[in-house]
Amino acid sequence: MTADERFGDYEEMRDGRxxxxxxxxxxxxxxxxxxxxxxxxxxxxxxxxxxxxELRGRCPVAHTERFGGGWLPTRYEDVAEIAYDTERFSSRSVVMSNFRPPPGAAPIGVTPPISSDPPFHHDARKLLLPAFKKSAVTKLEPATRAFCHALIDSFEGRDVVDAAHDYGQHIPIRVIADMLGFPPEDGPRFREFVETTLEGINLPPDERIARMDKLFAYLHEQIRDHVDHPRDDLTTYLINAELYGRKLDPSHVSGTMALLLIAGIDTTWSAIGASLWHLARTPADRERLVAEPGLLPTAMEEFLRVFAPVTMARLVRDDMTWRGVDMKADDWILLSFPAANRDPAQFDRAGEIAIDREVNRHAAFGLGIHRCLGSHLARMELRVALEVWLERIPSFTLEDPSAVTWAAGQVRGPRTLPVRIG
Structure with missing residues (x-):
């Protein structure tokens, strides 16, 4: 079957979106x-x-009329309860914005499996498990490490570099591009897609949809190329995958590719950047990790806890009263895993950063059925990025703390991080 026969025109693929x-x-x-x-x-x-x-103590389930109405729980137990409750809360949209997909979009959603509800979610997620299991991720480590070294090689002759823009942001872009079989030179386009999806939610709806169309049009181009020229990568795997005895719907293929491209990039580069930001401003922790590299896996988990980059959204299914507040159908819920990770009722010394914290069951990768599918990949990228940086650049400080900028929206991490090296 040709690409035209299987996937048709992009305009047809976007109709339900x-x-x-x-x-x-x-x-x-x-x-x-x-x-x-x-x-x-x-x-x-x-x-x-x-x-x-402050909200956790005064109003643990905050409210807003913005975006058509939404709620923000800040206690770990509340965030966990919603994350595990798929009966009363839908995942058909996980980005709180000025646009709600129709209820009919469930159970598949625009970007399965993260936008999928049970029972479809289980089967859509299962399709992706082989690509993200530990043994598969381990095979990606040598190339990831070599790429990190190459990035630092490019710093030669410079006293100040942007640890976010010049280092952390490149690593997941290259890894995901390789996994999907996309041209590595398209990296700058991936940055634009990330900003459109996760930071452009304040745009007028029509403009936001037009920008999203650029992402899906790009994915459609990649799909057509892979249909015509199959190779051993995740895109070809999705094109050939079957569910319930038939090939995946074209919108399922493109939606899952969009998820991997967006979720697999910004979350990880944010974790890398936040970790380097902390080490640049905390000499004692930086020096200890340089002296005790075996402590890094433990320190990583603490960085993930205190700087958890991801906040997910849910939609209330039906009018109800929950935790004493009256929620309406289609109200947003922001599941703030960062807030949950700093709840003193769940973590001892919750507001402190202890790189040797031994008991650390954080929620940085989410909770419930939508817990991050790519957690093994993210941990590998974060560990390798920090190992290589600390090996090559054991001494570095913030060049100008006021010049550090952070992304707004549901994935928070440094966008600019100038550091003095050497």
């Missing part, structure tokens, strides 16, 4: 975080933790 409920976004300063929260405001991007801590 643009219908839904759209709400204008209310922007501007927050009047009260308990009743008017917004994860897009500058103070949230710069340092959300004091806000989350």
């Amino acid at each position: 643009v219908e839904g409920t759209r709400n204008e976004v209310v922007t501007g300063p927050v009047s009260d975080w308990a009743t008017d929260f917004s994860h897009l405001e500058p103070e949230w991007a710069a340092d959300p933790y004091p806000i989350q801590d």
Whole structure:
């Protein structure tokens, strides 16, 4: 079967992706975080933790009328309960924005399996497990390590580098591009797709959809090329995969590729950047890890806990009262795993960064059926990135703390991180 016969025109593939409920976004300063929260405001991007801590004590389930209405639980037990409750909360959209896919989008969603509800979710996730198991990830480590060394080689002659833009952000782009069989030179386009999906949610709905169309049009090009020129990569695997005795629907293929491209990049580069930011401003921890490299896996888990990059969204299925608040059908829920990870009811010395913390059952990779499929891959990339950096650049400091910028939205990590090396 040709690409045209199997996948048709891109315009046909997008038809079911643009219908839904759209709400204008209310922007501007927050009047009260308990009743008017917004994860897009500058103070949230710069340092959300004091806000989350204050809410946890004063109003553990905050509310906002922005984005058509939503809720923000900040206690670990509340976040966990929602994450495990697939009966009352739907995953058909995991990015809180001014656009809600229609209820009919469930159980598959736009980007399966993360946008899928049971029972479809189980089968869609199972398709991807072989590519992300530990043995498969281990095979990717040598190339990842070599690429990290090459990036640092490019720093020669420089005293100041951007540890986020010049290092951390390149690593998952290369790894995911290789896994999907995409041209590595398309990396700059991937950055644009990430920003559109995760940071462009304040755009007018029509403009946001137009930008998303660029992502799916690109994926359609890659699919057609892989149909015509099959090779041993994840894209070809998805094209040939079967579910319930038939090939995957074209929108399933492109949606899963979009998930891997977006979720596999920004989350990991954010974790790498946040870890390097902490080490650049904390000489004692940096020096200890250089002297005790065997401590790095333990330190990594603490970095993941305290700087958990990901907040996921859910949609309320039906009107109900939950934890004393009246939720309406299609209200958003922001599952703040970063807030859960700093809940003193769950973690001893929750606000401290202890790189030798031994008991650390954090929620950085999520909870419930949607726990991150790529956690082995993310851990490998983070470990290798830090190992190579600390081996090659054991001494580094922030060049200008005020020049560090953080992404707004549901994936938080440094976007610019100038450090002085050597």
